[in-house]
Amino acid sequence: MYYIIVYDIAEQRVNKVLKLMRRYLNWVQNSVFEGELSPGQFEELKLRLKKLIKQDKDSILIYSMEKKWIEREIIGLEKGDTNRII
Template identity: 55%
Template sequence: MYYIVVYDVEEKGVNKVCKLLRRYLHWVQNSVFEGELSEGKFAELRFKLLQIIEPEVDSVIIYTLRDKWRGREVIGLNKNPVDNLI
């Protein structure tokens, strides 16, 4: 499946979350990652995120796209173009 992950975490956790997400997904812009993951890899990522964040103050939102990818439009500066979208 294709996932879009956005996060808003306290300053002390930003680097940990960013480094973790970079191992699994493509960086799009500040606090936004996207990419294709198997169910197993997604479960692994989700588990590791839960070990890093503080649920009382941090927020991670995961969008799951189950159907065919319909496209991507960037308005303004494209901070990290992704050429290999499926």
């Protein structure tokens, strides 16, 4: 499955979340990651995120979709390198 994950995390936890997300997905923009994950990888990532964040203060949005339905267009500067293999 293909995922786009967007987060709004308090400053004291944001670096830990950023490092974790980079292990699983491609960084696209500030607080935005995308890429394909197996069901096991996705569940593992969610468990690890839940341990890092404070659910009453932080927010993570997860969009899941089939890759064949995705069309991506960039206007302006492309910030992340999506060609990197994890």
